[in-house]
Amino acid sequence: MEIEVNRRNMHVLECFSSPTRVKMIELLGEQPMNIKSLSEALDIKSPIVTRHIHMLEEAGIVRCENVPGKRGTQKLCYLQLTHATLLFKGKAAKEEKNRYFVSLPVGTYSSYEVKPTCGLASAERMIGMCDDPRYFADPEHVHAKVIWFGSGYVEYRIPNYMVNNERPDSLEISLELCSETPCTVNHLPSDIVFSVNGTEVGTWTYPGDFGGARGIYTPSWWHKNIQHGLMKTIRITRQGSYIDGVKVSDVTIEGLSLAYDKEILFRISCSASAKNCGGVTLFGKGFGNYNQDIEVTLRCL
Incomplete structure (x- = not known):
């Protein structure tokens, strides 16, 4: 994935401004996890985890699936993006x-x-x-x-x-x-x-x-x-x-x-x-x- 560093891509770039979201990426890089497991690993409440995951999913970094759980369904989160390249002024200008x-x-x-x-x-x-x-x-x-x-x-x-x-x-x-x-x-x-x-x-x-x-x-x-x-x-x-x-x-x-x-x-x-x-x-x-x-x-x- 190539990301041009501009305001239009702030929804992606802002994902890396939070230590919590970066830690989520690290955890999901090891294995898929549900919201409850992420909440326990990060020691933060599930609604906050959900908001961070929503942001990562909208940016295409994480994907989620609803799968059967012990009590109804659970949201299982996967790391979808494996690598990204930031395009700064030099390369972007060359392509323009x-x-x-x-x-x-x-x-x-x-x-x-x-x-x-x-x-x-x-x-x-x-x-x-x-x-x-x-x-x-x-x-x-x-x-x-x-x-x-x-x-x-x-x-x-x-x-x-x-x-x-x-x-x-x-x-x-x-x-x-x-x-x-x-x-x-x-x-x-x-x-x-x-x-x-x-x-x-x-x-x-x-x-x-x-x-x-x-x-x-x-x-x-x-x-x-x-x-x-x-x-x-x-x-x-x-x-x-x-x-x-x-x-x-x-x-x-x-x-x-x-x-x-x-x-x-x-x-x-x-x-x-x-x-x-x-x-x-x-x-x-x-x-x-x-x-x-x-x-x-x-x-x-």
């Missing part, structure tokens, strides 16, 4: 010349096929009626700041600004998302698949136990249980495809057939036949915990 950036509002999808539960909302109001896929074709969909669906896909056309003598080196896409969580359910894991130009680059399983607390940027009028998601970064390089620095497939940037005169198609999907069909919710600027849309960076040689 051949770097193309675009921010896509979540409502500007170019094609879709969705099944209920589904819906869209702008920063001010709902767009159309809930659970009616026809409103995904409403011209107002381009103003959506949050969209959700139970199964299916949305696809975006990413503009490609390469010139004809450049070769793509990496493609990075960051976005905030979670499962499509109905109003009364807070545990709904979901297998979410990311594809570029028709090639599946990786699958991420949303753990399904976030979203109940109000999102930092979520409007006050919004009262559904879907409040915020987790920030995910998909990166396709010459070595393979990664989600938050963890390799998820051998698909390389060369295998995506990127050409300077062709746009890039990015699809987010959840199959009805998936093991965990929890759907998808996408948060854009003005919703969730991260005030951003779908951000895309293409670096070239």
Whole structure:
């Protein structure tokens, strides 16, 4: 995982500012642990441990799974990130010349096929009626700041600004998302698949136990249980495809057939036949915990 040292990545950099969080990383580097075990090892209360773990998970450093325990379920925590490289001014500036950036509002999808539960909302109001896929074709969909669906896909056309003598080196896409969580359910894991130009680059399983607390940027009028998601970064390089620095497939940037005169198609999907069909919710600027849309960076040689 490569982390540029800037304000946009403060949610990652701040994870290392706390001795408690660093100690958690050390402990999880030895073995997976549940919240109770971490609480006892650190001699701090479980709710405080949970808040630290939430922060580490949102940064992609830790992942959690709900597994059966002696009394119901327990949250088991794993160290997900094995290494990270900080990019300071020198290297980042060197890459800037051949770097193309675009921010896509979540409502500007170019094609879709969705099944209920589904819906869209702008920063001010709902767009159309809930659970009616026809409103995904409403011209107002381009103003959506949050969209959700139970199964299916949305696809975006990413503009490609390469010139004809450049070769793509990496493609990075960051976005905030979670499962499509109905109003009364807070545990709904979901297998979410990311594809570029028709090639599946990786699958991420949303753990399904976030979203109940109000999102930092979520409007006050919004009262559904879907409040915020987790920030995910998909990166396709010459070595393979990664989600938050963890390799998820051998698909390389060369295998995506990127050409300077062709746009890039990015699809987010959840199959009805998936093991965990929890759907998808996408948060854009003005919703969730991260005030951003779908951000895309293409670096070239």
